[in-house]
Amino acid sequence: MVSPVKVLILQFASIGDVVLSSPVVRCLKQQLPNAELHFCTKRDYKSIISYNPYITRGHYFDDNLYNLIRQLRAEHFDYVIDLQNTFVTGLIKASMGSRSYSVEKQSFRQWLYIGWKINALSEQHVVDRYLATVQPLGVENDGQGLDYFIPYKDEVEFAWLPTTHQNDFVAYAIGGQHMTRRLPTARMIELCRKINYPIVLVGDKKDRKAGDEIVRALGEKLIYNACGHYNLNQSASLLQRARVVFSHDTGLMHIAAAFRKKIYSIWGSTTPQFGFYPYITPHVRLEAPGLGCRPCSATGSDHCPLKHFKCMNNLSFDFEVKELRTKKKNFE
Numbered sequence: 001m002v003s004p005v006k007v008l009i010l011q012f013a014s015i016g017d018v019v020l021s022s023p024v025v026r027c028l029k030q031q032l033p034n035a036e037l038h039f040c041t042k043r044d045y046k047s048i049i050s051y052n053p054y055i056t057r058g059h060y061f062d063d064n065l066y067n068l069i070r071q072l073r074a075e076h077f078d079y080v081i082d083l084q085n086t087f088v089t090g091l092i093k094a095s096m097g098s099r100s101y102s103v104e105k106q107s108f109r110q111w112l113y114i115g116w117k118i119n120a121l122s123e124q125h126v127v128d129r130y131l132a133t134v135q136p137l138g139v140e141n142d143g144q145g146l147d148y149f150i151p152y153k154d155e156v157e158f159a160w161l162p163t164t165h166q167n168d169f170v171a172y173a174i175g176g177q178h179m180t181r182r183l184p185t186a187r188m189i190e191l192c193r194k195i196n197y198p199i200v201l202v203g204d205k206k207d208r209k210a211g212d213e214i215v216r217a218l219g220e221k222l223i224y225n226a227c228g229h230y231n232l233n234q235s236a237s238l239l240q241r242a243r244v245v246f247s248h249d250t251g252l253m254h255i256a257a258a259f260r261k262k263i264y265s266i267w268g269s270t271t272p273q274f275g276f277y278p279y280i281t282p283h284v285r286l287e288a289p290g291l292g293c294r295p296c297s298a299t300g301s302d303h304c305p306l307k308h309f310k311c312m313n314n315l316s317f318d319f320e321v322k323e324l325r326t327k328k329k330n331f332e
Contacts, residue, residue: 017249178300
């Protein structure tokens with residue numbers, strides 16, 4: 001009997017980064033003989049990997065690094081794949097005593113781009129950089145894009161939605177990790193009015209207030225505020241059922257990409273040039289061109305450094321959602 005090749009994948013960064021790691025998981029499992037894959041991430045992201053059939057076991061970081069390392073060392077991994085390459089993941093790798101491979105970071109190039117607006121970033125999507133990490137193991141990109149697996153219990157039925165949204169709807173992921181990655185609420189209202197089609201707002205409890213403001217402005221016939229009513233997998237199910245998806249630069253955008261949805265991605269202080277745009281799915285980038293202050297951050301911040309927030313306030317909504325052209329109705 002051939003012993004399994006035990007591989008540990010490290011990725012703690014965010015919901016989006018965990019989803020963007022899914023091609024590495026799939027390609028390793030399908031291309032590395034006898035691979036037994038373990039995925040280590042934050043416990044908050046457990047629901048993302050728990051139902052992935054390519055993952056043998058999940059390990060979760062609960063702010064006690066010593067206990068986590070002790071648990072991981074007991075597994076005796078053959079390889080460690082570090083898709084984050086930070087101080088913490090470096091400590092984990094050093095403690096394993098296994099052969100390791102780490103993603104190439106572009107920290108200096110990002111610094112040049114943010115601080116001096118010199119774009120020396122590679123043209124690679126971050127997924128391709130992740131996959132380059134496992135090339136020494138003979139693993140190649142299969143070109144199949146992202147994965148996201150929803151358990152049956154979390155599949156949202158159309159009948160669970162208001163009657164105005166049961167036949168068809170557009171999903172709008174209104175959240176964002178930081179303020180400068182989200183449209184101001186008044187501009188969200190403007191965008192929803194522009195779309196003029198039944199819209200399901202998707203997000204967590206922190207997004208509920210903005211969603212309620214949008215409902216008050218446009219009415220329940222047009223807007224259903226699902227923010228905070230559904231868990232992450234159920235929110236993913238809503239994206240899967242949507243005709244098209246609008247999203248800020250956030251993890252839900254990457255989940256929508258896993259379902260090959262047409263995505264209208266909205267960019268503020270961050271830019272697609274960092275390599276986190278929707279992967280292998282049709283998409284339109286909505287951003288304010290020609291601003292000398294963009295990008296002001298690689299991950300976003302809680303305020304506009306120049307206090308004008310032109311990247312979102314000046315963003316044009318002069319576009320047509322062609323996917324709605326034949327079914328457009330007036331819901332105002």
